[in-house]
Amino acid sequence: MTKAKLGIIGGSGVYELPGLKNPRWEHVPTPWGEPSDQLHFGEIGDLELVFLPRHGRGHRIPPSDINYRANIDALKRVGVTDVISISAVGSFREDLSPGTFVLVDQFFDRTFARKKSFFGVGCVAHVAFSHPVSPGFADHVEAAARAENIRVHRGGTYLAMEGPQFSTLAESLLYKSWGCDVIGMTNMPEAKLAREAELCYCTVAMVTDYDCWHPDHGDVDVPSILKIVAENADNARRLVLRLATDFPREHQPCPIGSDRALDTAIITPPEARDPDLVAKLDAVAGRVLKG
């Protein structure tokens, strides 16, 4: 059995995770470059947690420049098994009002200027991704939210846009008409890379606004988003602490196989693989590449 270790990626307005035992920030280098910041290690009871602010402390890094590969590699490298992604989103639904925590289970990737895979020339892989969120992990997250009386909605589709500008009205209306539920700029390729790294992934999409489609609300703006995030930061912290307190100490095999995603994914035979790329994949794919 593998020991469970919880990774937390904090989005806009969530740059630290107070309340951990033995807290320490440590630099974790990766073959893919620098993660957004040092990793913040700590414990809740006997469970180890690792927190990473997605945009770095001080929100220095815009969505398109986040080194998603380094972030996911670093979490995998230090032994994380499950990643909870806390993300600010706009809502396309009247009933998903600001302050609601949406546990999305689907993504629509409209980003176009990002590195989206650890694999490539010299080692090609295609992981299954029909169900990008690990349902067993999401069950634990939902239970933690309910135990803390947080307004939570299970299920939904997150449209990932490139940004950094917010959407035009035409785009917003189109995404809404497609049946998307929320919009953000960061969960792609983060969720894809988590799957390649065999990490269970679950997004807590914190609704901060109605994007620009809603006739009774104006344009989105950063101060309003940060105000809602600040009002909900304590809910996010309580959710994570409760999740950590109740989380199984042994990693539970993922019912959809997120944690075995590479079993059947790599198509390049060993003799045709590029040794340099294989070396870079030591943390992400070591389980299957080391034979």
Ligand SMILES: CSC[C@H]1O[C@H](OP(=O)(O)O)[C@H](O)[C@@H]1O
């Ligand atoms: C601060 S408004 C736009 C910004 O907020 C979201 O970031 P995150 O997903 O890291 O919470 C959104 O995706 C944009 O990056």
Ligand SMILES: Nc1ncnc2[nH]cnc12
């Ligand atoms: N309306 C919106 N569009 C894109 N990213 C967001 N993050 C928070 N609100 C957003």
